[in-house]
Amino acid sequence: MKAVKVRALAAGLGLAAVLSACSSTDTAAGQSGGAPRPGGTLTYALATSPDQLDPARSGLNVAGRVLRSIFDSLVSLQPDGSVQPWLATKWDISADGTAYTFTLRDDVRFQDATPLNADAVKFTFDRILAPQTKSLTAKFQLNALKSTEVLDARTVRLTLNKPSSALLTNLASPFLGIVSPTAAAKQGDQFTRHPVGSGPYEFVRWDTNSQIVLKRNPGYAWAQPAVKNRGAGHLDEVVFRIVPEDATRIGGAQGGELLAAEKVPAQLAAGVERDKRLRLVKERVTGLPYSLIFNQKQQPWDDVRLRKAVRAGLDVESIVKTLYLGTYERAWSAVTPGVLGYDASLERSYQPDVAEAKHLLDEAGWTAGPDGVRVKGGTQLVLRYVGSYPNNEKSHDIAQLVQQQLKAVGIKVDVDVSSNVAELLTKTGEFDVYPTGTAAVDPDALSGFYSSRILALVNGTQDLAGIADPDIDAWLDEGAASLDSQRRAELYKQVQRKLIDQVALIPIYAPTYTVAASRKVQGLAFDPLNSPIINDAYLAG
Known part of the structure; x- marks a missing residue:
């Protein structure tokens, strides 16, 4: 099986089906038509800092943008929605869908010169599942994995607890990149500061809150299929600068100090488009939209009337238009358009209604106090x-x-901007609503937010929303295991309808990933999760 079409991503599903690496390359960096020039440094500004550079331990999309250049995966997700070989040359799936046997390339070496073999794959996946690793995203992506077995140096078998329609897609993720067992064992908890993979660029150093420096891996010769340059990268270095301030980050691209800068705010996009030295790259993001997720473990927000009152009291349309000036789409459901099973019937199924919000609060016994609260x-x-x-x-x-x-309907909102959000979310639970979303290409990503069973399996906590709903759990479980795309679509529609009906979340927007890129940058592409693919990139002029 040299390539597998993932039916969950067929016909316009997932970001990969919308944005190809080739079209991204043309949009982002242009094509000069000449031979790529070797050498130079690509400076790429990130809006936030990665939390980790250990793929097993990070869960942030921004970390994935860096990890993709350091680590390779068993398989790769292609623009047409197919999963194709990468470190694995082929694979076989058992009749019952619970065993995947991968045959590996025999010429791959890690950046520390040790061989990438079946033992390394087993080490990587066993490490993710080990409790002491404290993995979150990677462990969720492997939640169906029961065991990893080495059959010989080039053959490894993954045995699942049940069939998983999302497994192959997940295996293409940078968070399931294969790590060097030698380096990971040597560095221990410090592997995140000294990551070693088999990717086209090697880690050099991480200056906290400043920059992450990578250098060309000279022996690289096993790029994923979407990449034209199968060998070592053209660039000498890639420097990911961490620049949180929008004006500084985009100004750096306009001034030439940076060759690429991500997340161009709507207010600055027009200036980038007018600048003849730059291109404005726009990549549609699919997955779970940026949403306000209620914590139903906390009273009084376990009362659906109060959650409905909050939704009725908010004019989300005006929020999105005011802040994003048409660059982001208003979201209506727990997944974005383009994801398998997206339920378009939910669009405009609810509207702001201050009178209704007040009525719901009255009905629940909450009356206006002397200060209006x-x-x-x-x-x-x-x-x-x-x-x-x-x-x-x-x-x-x-x-x-x-x-x-919400002040207009008598709800006081205490905003706590915390640097320790993870502690609040997974341990103390002392919050009522948390805004979040994530890029994804498969609707199984819903399980990571709304399945009480999956979250208990991954980190011992209830689902983020505190729902513990048996119907939602059952639908998500069946959707993850089913290999019938039509059945999966219906199951995920049922999940979306109940989440919206019960106001487990209030969807805000579906983002677009934007990059201000210098016209000097040629050949830069992006993968389905918006991570830059730098193998073909070079500097012209």
Whole structure:
């Protein structure tokens, strides 16, 4: 089996089906028509800092943008929605869908010169599942994995607890990149500061909150199929600069200090488009939209009437238009358009209605106090809204507008911008609403947010929304195991409808990944999760 078409991503599904590496290359960096010039440094500004450079331990999309150049995966996800060979040359799937046997290339070496073989694959996946690793995203992506077995130096078998329609797609993720067992064993917890993979660029150093420096891997010769340059990269170095301030980051691209800068805010996009030295790259992001997720473990937000009151009290349309000036689409469901099973019937199925919000609050026994804040039993109605640093994509501005709008219906919003959000979310649970979203190409990503079974399996906590709904759990479980795309689509529609009906979340926007790229940069492409693919990139002129 040299390539497998993932039916979950067929016909316009997933970001990979919308954006090809070739079209991204043309848009992002242009094609000069001449031979690539070797040498030079690509400076690429990130809006936030990765939390880790250990693929097993990180879960941030921004980390994936760096990890993709350091680590390779068993398989690769292609623009047409197919999964094709990469480190694995072929694979066989058992009749019952619970065993995947991969045959590996025999010429791959890690950046520390040790061979990449079946033992390395087993080490990587066993390490992800080990409790002491404290893996989150990678462990979720391997949640169906029961064991990894080495059959010989080039053959490895993954045995699953049940069939998994998302497994092959997940195996293409940078968070399941294969790590050097030698380096990981040597570095221990410090592997995140000294990552070693088999990718086209090697880690040099990480200056905290400043930059991450990579250099060309001279022995590289096993690029994924979408890449034209099968050998070592053209660039000498890639430097990921960490520049949270929008004006500084985009100004750096306009001034030439940076050759690429991600997340161009709407207010600066027009200036980038007018600048003849730059191109504005626009990559549609699919997955779970940026949403306000309620914590239903916390009273009084376990009362659906209060959650509906919050939704009715918010004018999301005006928030999105005010902050993003048409560059982001309003979201209506728990997944974005382009994901298998997206339920378009939910669009405009609810609208802002201040009178209805007030009626729901009255019905629930919350009456207006002397300062306008609703009160019940001597307690004010307070919504604890947890945000995180920095003000990425105007997330803090959203919080302020939510605060202002809900004041009109008598809900006080306390905004806590915390540097320790993970502690609040997974341990103390001391929050009422948390804004988040993630890029993904398969609707199984919903399980990571709304399946109580999966979250308990991964990190011992309840689902983020605190739902523990048996119907949602059952639908998500069946959707993950089913290999019938039509059945999966219907199951995920049922999940979306119940989540919206019960107001487990309030969808805000579906983002677009934007990059201001110098016209000097040629051959830069992006993968389905918006990570830059730098194998073909070079500097012209």
